[in-house]
Amino acid sequence: MVDAVTHRYPSGALAVENINLDIKGGEIIALLGPSGCGKTTLLRIIAGFIAQSQGRIIIGDDIVDALPPNRRAVGIVFQNYALFPHLTVTENVAYGLAARGIDKATRQREAQRLLELVQLPSMAERLPRQLSGGQQQRVALARALAIKPSILLLDEPFAALDKNLRLDMQIEVKRLQRVSGITTLIVTHDQEEALSMADRVAVLSHGKLEQFGSPSDVYDRPQTLFVNTFVGSSNRMPGVVVSADRTAAKVRLDAGAEIVARPAGGALSEGGRVTVCIRPEHLQFVGDETGFAGVVGMSLPLGATVVHEVTTADGSGVKISQARIGETRALENGAAVRLAPLAPSLANAFPATL
């Protein structure tokens, strides 16, 4: 559990600001954010490499702030794996056990068991540089799991792997996590990774926690404009609130047309400027006079979906993606169309920031 943690750089700049994360045992949590958002700093604070300026880190029932990293029982898999290049795979995995003064026979047995767990028993006597990237990562996982940590931290674990291998390793990590039941924290800037792997996602921006919720919460019910635009892709359409209550707001878009949107970031005031976010897959072409008008620019067939770029009356571009079911209506460049959201709950209105 991360309790109100704030960290300032010596220069006084805030690295992370007042972050609270209550993590349940056995959960996979993703810390998601663009580079420089403080997610790695937070990870290093939890691991004990950085002492936070304020707040507490609680693991289980213990406040671990006073403990150095080597006494926190935190397992870390580094982005570049940081395997010891001069030690064999077995020695790498057994390293943490040796540091705990466990006898050699037990160490060997335990290392062998972990290598079987990560499906690398035949590589035991190799040096790390003789392994592929995916194999090195498995060794790094085995090494971190060997010390039976109470929490496992993964720092951008899949960034160095190519796309196919990445998916394999994501499945592998999820399988290992299920088997061991260990609480896991993944730091990533890859939203697909965060959404597919994590039980809950914490979205960070500029050192602040923007939202902490399930992947579907974060994707479907974003609480801030940042979350809405950072996670998935989104059309941002400016407009003015015509009327609003707690559950629905009528917004007049600058692009023309009045639509009903969900006030996502708290109450909206009538007459105030808002930004409405609608995902490309939540827009549809409409035949009648509802929705807003636009002119089709470019159409990109992306396999399962086709993305059309539409220029609206106020000159801004909007993307709409359509599933390719049966025959898709062919759209000429310059065709006049009208667009509307699929449902009011799929358009999120946020107070406009100037």
Added chain:
Amino acid sequence: MGTAPASRDVTSYGMGLAAPLALFFLVFFVAPLLQLLWLSLHNDTAALHWGLGQYLHFLTDPFSLSVLGSTLLLGAEVTLVCLVLGFPIAWLYQRVGPRLQTIIILIVLLPLLTSVVVRTFAWIVILGRQGIINATLQSLGIIDTPLKLLYTQFGVVIALAQVQMPLMTLPLITALGRIDPNLDDASCSLGAGSWRTFFRIVLPLSLPGVIAGCTLTYAAAITAFITQSLIGGGQMLFMPMYLYQQASTLQNWPFASAISIIFLLAVLAVVSVFTTLGRMSRGYGGA
């Protein structure tokens, strides 16, 4: 097909470019060395009679052997002092900010920017009977009579260690800089304390630098004529001075040549031991 002639060109260029230096070495290094060998194989000072007499003389003379032994020992002591004192500096260098790094590099390199003679005379001022150390200790009342520091093995080792320090620290800084800092963190997070991390991770991974530094320091320390003779004075005799006396004062060129060859072989033997160790540890550096 297209690249093969091009790559052959590149290698022949390389040979051509190295030729001037090769010629230089041939004329000014290999030739004198052969002359030295030729001289050493004569039994008389006029170099008229062939024989192994000079070598037999050296190898059966306890005095000559003791000079050789004390010189090799001196090199080992200086190397050890440099390693023990230099390692922390190199380690510190990798852990401080850029501004402090500049200062450390400056301090490490500064000795190289002043003449060896100047540095050695500075040590005479420090170590002498009325020198800084003795004066300080006496004024503090710690000692009554001045300590004998100058003209002792201790003095020579300390002065040489300071003079040769950059040769140890620079390779160490390079070697330590190549170690991924995450390895430190990884070791720590796995439960290892600082000492275990140092002996199991940092030291093994820095071995190539340690061996390079030791080789350079050792070779420089045992051949350091000026520092050895000025700090050692007349009572401490090491190979370079012994050699100088035989050649210059006694005009016994064949014997001096034999001493040179024996000294050269002794140094080569020690250096090749270091190199072999280096080759064995090379596997560590990569990955």
